Amino acid sequence: MFALILPAVLVVAALLVGPMVLLARISLNQYSATQLMIEATTAQNYLNAVADPYYRGVMLTTLVMAFICTALTLALGFPAAYRLARMESRWKSLVTVLTLIPLLVGNVVRAAGWLGLLGNDGLINATLRGLGLTSEPLRLVYTPGAVAVGTIAVVLPYMILTLSSVIESIPRAVEEAAANLGASAFTVFRRVVWPLALPGTVAGCVLVFILCMNTYATAVLLGGSQFKMMAPAVYDQFSKGMNWPFGAALAFILLAATLVLTVLGTALLGRRYAR
Amino acid sequence: MGTLLLDGVSKRYGEAVAVDRVDLDIRQGELVALLGPSGCGKTTTLRMVAGFIEPTAGRVVIGGRDxxxxxxxxxxxxxxxxxxALFPHMSVADNVGFGLEMRKVARAERDRRVAEALRLVRLDALADRLPRQLSGGQQQRVALARALVVSPAVFLLDEPLSNLDAKLRAEVGLEIRELQKRLGLTTLMVTHDQDEALAMADRLVVMEHGRVLQVGTAEDLYERPANTFVAGFVGRCNLLPGAREGADVFRLTSGAAVPCAPDAAAPGGLLAIRPERIEVAPDPAGAGRLRAMTYLGGRTEYHLDLAGEAIVAVSPTPLPDDPRRRLNAGDPVRITWIPDAARVIPTADAASVTPTPEKSPAR
Incomplete structure (x- = not known):
């Protein structure tokens, strides 16, 4: 048994844990404008990040964005996942593949696509101008809304696939039994499907929340320079600011926030119906 | 309480006909079983009564209401x-109370009726358990209680015994039947198991390829099968090809003349005779030959050959000093039956509908 998991353990240790430890060490170093960084053991970078209103704002934006996107993705994904799970025809595998196809296109390419659609000279604005409905282009891109739309489009397939596999495991007969006993479609959903799908719903939301918290390309390309989320902020420190210790500290704050919220969410929601 | 009427109910999926013009009239308090092999349309019929499948034609009438x-x-x-199909996240009591809750029955009344229903199925001690903590038999009794507690107009049973082990099956079947009679429940049951249907139902409906082949009591179907399918499906049956030669003589295709029941309506076709109606005796001058004998404890099966026709006979195992106990494969035997035990069934009728004259079920 151990021999089977050993290669995976080694890869994870070498490529994930190693760099993380290194990053953790860097986050405790001191910034130097001339020497890249100075070896030290200080919490100053963390304190600076927490104290700075700008980074508090970035963190808040990231959290609000991730929560809203997760909630909307769930609202959009659940009906689709239910439909997919209850499909019996030969179209089911085709629809599953169609759900997966967006994952074949990278985030950057997709964000570029959204630019082509939403940009000042994009398809929507060009059409509106062509029809004479507007003279000035509508500001669609470089808004939080654009980032939300772009992000949801990225994470929706993950949500649908996670949910549909859970819904598929709920026997159809259990729903029919509820209907037979007098429950309307909505009551069947509320009393049977939702509680039974809850563990999978929590799993799907956690997965999507993590992806949203770490949105990079979509946030940069569709959010513009005024809109800042955590992952781009971390990158800025490493590439533009050359302040590695501060960037590393931001990275760990993002990691910690994501971790705490997912663990809390799983524990709270998961316990509600677990008996 | 109620009655159930199916009036020309059909279900088509494109070209395929799953259920073909089924007519059925179930009286108050009667238990009717739909019996047939898988794919015969019996489950589709039941699901159309429950409302999970919409018929393409015909009417479903419950208690006079379309x-x-x-x-x-x-x-x-x-x-x-x-x-x-118990709700896995709800306790036994909550499962049983669900239908009452949907009917907006007040809490106190609901608790009282749930307790009563659980007593009825002898599960009152397990009200707080989750379904997964129960045995299969107990889960089934919860399902029964959950359906009973709302006093439905029509009680529907989908293969009620198929998930129980053989030992429990007969016992639970009788229990359900007793409960159904006591509460006077109008019941439609689906099963592929003829023993289950014969033991539990007032009337049986034999289906094949979406059509009703025969409706009648257990006795009707067993003693007077309308066609070869019913004869072969309800109980075991020897079917011997040939033609009627006299009032009570049937000439087998292979040449031998055998006795048959007089019936002017059936000139020829197949002679249907039940294995347990056939007498076998050692006889050096007998026309038959024993091919094999299977000792099954209480009964013995004889695999016989009569002028080239394979025949199965079953009888209670004879006493040790009976000459039949000393038969060996290849021995000549005399094969006899009384004429009334053998009925002639026309061959070309396998798919035709021949309703048996309706008889009041024994109460």
Missing amino acids: VTRLPPYARDTGMVFQSY
Whole structure:
């Protein structure tokens, strides 16, 4: 048994844990404008990040964005996942593949696509101008809304696939039994499907929340320079600011926030119906 | 309480006909079983009564009310699912109380009726358990209680015994039957198991390829099968090809003349005779030959050959000093039956509908 998991353990240790430890060490170093960084053991970078209103704002934006996107993705994904799970025809595998196809296109390419659609000279604005409905282009891109739309489009397939596999495991007969006993479609959903799908719903939301918290390309390309989320902020420190210790500290704050919220969410929601 | 009427109910999926013009009239308090092999349309018929499948033609009438276009939740049927379909996240009591809750029955009244229903199925001690903590038999009794507690107009049973082990099956079948009689429940049951159907139902409906082949009591189907399919499906049956030669003589295709019941309506075709109606005796001058004998404890099966026709006979195992106990494969035997035990069935009727004259079921 151990021999089977050993290669995976080694890869994870070498490529994930190693760099993380290194990053953790860097986050405790001191910034130097001339020497890249100075070896030290200080919490100053963390304190600076927490104290700075700008980074508090970035963190808040990231959290609000991730929560809203997760909630909307769930609202959009659940009906689709239910439909997919209850499909019996030969179209089911085709629809599953169609759900997966967006994952074949990278985030950057997709964000570029959204630019082509939403940009000042994009398809929507060009059409509106062509029809004479507007003279000035509508500001669609470089808004939080654009980032939300772009992000949801990225994470929706993950949500649908996670949910549909859970819904598929709920026997159809259990729903029919509820209907037979007098429950309307909505009551069947509320009393049977939702509680039974809850563990999978929590799993799907956690997965999507993590992806949203770490949105990079979509946030940069569709959010513009005024809109800042955590992952781009971390990158800025490493590439533009050359302040590695501060960037590393931001990275760990993002990691910690994501971790705490997912663990809390799983524990709270998961316990509600677990008996 | 109620009655159930199916009036020309059909279900088509494109070209395929799953259920073909089924007519059925179930009286108050009667238990009717739909019996047939898998794919015969019996489950589709049941699901059309429950409202899970919409008929392409015909009417479903429950208690005088046309429910054909009503959703399942507005039909007042109580269904016991083959898989039981208990709500895994609810306690036994909550499962049973669900239907009452949907009917907005007040808490106190609900608790009282749930307790009563659980007592009825002897599960009152397990009210707080979750379904997964129960045995299969107990889960089934919860499913029964859950369907019974709402006093449905029509009680629906989908293969109620198929998930139980053989030992429990007969016992639970009788228990359900007793409960159904005591509460006077109008019941439609689906099964592929003829023993189950014969033991539990007032009347049976034999289906094949979406059509009703015969409706009647257990005795009707067993003693007077309308066609070869019913003869072969309900109980075991020897079917011997040939033609009627006299009032009570049948000439087998292979040449031998055998006795048959006089019936002017059936000139020729197949002679249907039940294995347990055949007498076998050692006889050096007998026309038959024993091919094999299977000792099954209480009964013995004889695999016989009569002028080239394979015949199976079954009888209670003879006493040790009986000459039949000393028969060996290849021995000549005399094969006899009384004429009334053998009925002639026309061959070309396998798919035709021949209703048996309706008889009142024994109460």
